Amino acid sequence: MLKIGLLTSGGDCQALNATMRAIVKALATEVGDRLEIYGFENGYRGLIYSQYQKMDPADFSGILTRGGTILGTSRTPFKQLDEPTPDGIKKVPAMIATYRNLKLDCLFMLGGNGSTKTANRLREEGLNVIVLPKTIDNDTWGTDLTFGFTSAVEVATRCIDDIHTTASSHGRVFVIEIMGHRVGWIPLYAGVAGGADVVLIPEIPYKMENVIHSIEQRMELGGRFAIVAVAEGAISQEDAALPKKDYKKKVAERTSPSIVYDIAREIEERCGRETRVAIPGHTQRGGEPDAQDRVFATQCGVEAALACLRGEFGIMIAQRDGKMGTVPLEEVAGKLKYVDPKCDLIREAKALGISFGDE
Ligand code: F6P
Numbered sequence: 001m002l003k004i005g006l007l008t009s010g011g012d013c014q015a016l017n018a019t020m021r022a023i024v025k026a027l028a029t030e031v032g033d034r035l036e037i038y039g040f041e042n043g044y045r046g047l048i049y050s051q052y053q054k055m056d057p058a059d060f061s062g063i064l065t066r067g068g069t070i071l072g073t074s075r076t077p078f079k080q081l082d083e084p085t086p087d088g089i090k091k092v093p094a095m096i097a098t099y100r101n102l103k104l105d106c107l108f109m110l111g112g113n114g115s116t117k118t119a120n121r122l123r124e125e126g127l128n129v130i131v132l133p134k135t136i137d138n139d140t141w142g143t144d145l146t147f148g149f150t151s152a153v154e155v156a157t158r159c160i161d162d163i164h165t166t167a168s169s170h171g172r173v174f175v176i177e178i179m180g181h182r183v184g185w186i187p188l189y190a191g192v193a194g195g196a197d198v199v200l201i202p203e204i205p206y207k208m209e210n211v212i213h214s215i216e217q218r219m220e221l222g223g224r225f226a227i228v229a230v231a232e233g234a235i236s237q238e239d240a241a242l243p244k245k246d247y248k249k250k251v252a253e254r255t256s257p258s259i260v261y262d263i264a265r266e267i268e269e270r271c272g273r274e275t276r277v278a279i280p281g282h283t284q285r286g287g288e289p290d291a292q293d294r295v296f297a298t299q300c301g302v303e304a305a306l307a308c309l310r311g312e313f314g315i316m317i318a319q320r321d322g323k324m325g326t327v328p329l330e331e332v333a334g335k336l337k338y339v340d341p342k343c344d345l346i347r348e349a350k351a352l353g354i355s356f357g358d359e
Helices: 016-034 044-048 091-101 113-124 149-170 185-194 208-220 244-253 259-271 281-285 291-309 344-352
Strands: 002-008 035-040 052-055 106-111 129-133 173-178 198-200 226-231 275-278 315-320 323-328
Touching: 002 016, 002 044, 016 035, 016 106, 016 291, 035 044, 044 091, 091 113, 106 113, 106 291, 113 129, 129 291, 149 173, 149 185, 149 226, 149 275, 149 281, 149 291, 173 185, 173 259, 185 198, 185 226, 185 344, 198 208, 208 226, 208 259, 226 259, 259 275, 291 315, 291 323
Parallel strands: 002 035, 002 106, 106 129, 129 315, 173 226, 173 275, 198 226
Antiparallel strands: 035 052, 315 323
């Protein structure tokens, strides 16, 4: 009998179900009815509280295109892993106990950076863990791609496309907030795909003068409108130079709910152009996975199943230079994959005339 546990952790994305389907299908193809599946509810919480559903391969049928996660998810901050739950349960020992009581052979964890750190901790405690790289942010170290990313880019791009028509009708500037607190992969890709004029990402601190200048230049050349795609975590050069503590204080004291409102106000005041804000927000994590995500999720799920069958644990499934493979968890846990400001796409976007606000 092969006994497996599945859990989805952290922010959801469109391709979680597609990935779990692939894991289960590939395992069932190999071991048939010698497969016992435990689906933990709401992320690590299900493992801590021993809340799970005993599932059949049939439960994973018909979910390839369904966004969200059939298991539910939650955030269990790694920082608080050694703090007991409000009802006094020690999290790590409780997770180990659930795993051992069910006599699991392997735990498949679909999650992003924080969740991977927890998975690595469970590996250190002796559990057989396989991580599958989930996040719309595409910021997981050790893999070129994460599932969820292309679908989120698709939604953000569609938002920029839709805003184009109304911005053009009214001759307005639109500042669009795109997900990405610490990294700018989604705004970068959606900005290029949607033809934004300015793209601001955390990895390239901007100067407001440069943003204003590029918008004015576009207007002087006859542009009726402008689109500014801004990552949630975009930061000015002035703020980037502040000690972390002072910057955090400044953000906490901000009266607007997001930097995009401040940027929009400044553009309107200084360019004399009507400026509006648009925020696609969690729609970027919603809806069904796009075709590329379905393919990549399937690849990840199958590779994870094959790794389990050959007894390879303590790893994350990864794609590097187009090749699927595995990387040791201790190599990836706790590291973020940032956009390299010198990468080809930034160089090409700049050559096209897109401003990143840095020059
Ligand atoms: O990590 C995925 C992500 O969607 C980020 O892009 C975003 O900043 C954050 O999660 C939003 O988190 P929450 O769903 O907790 O509001």
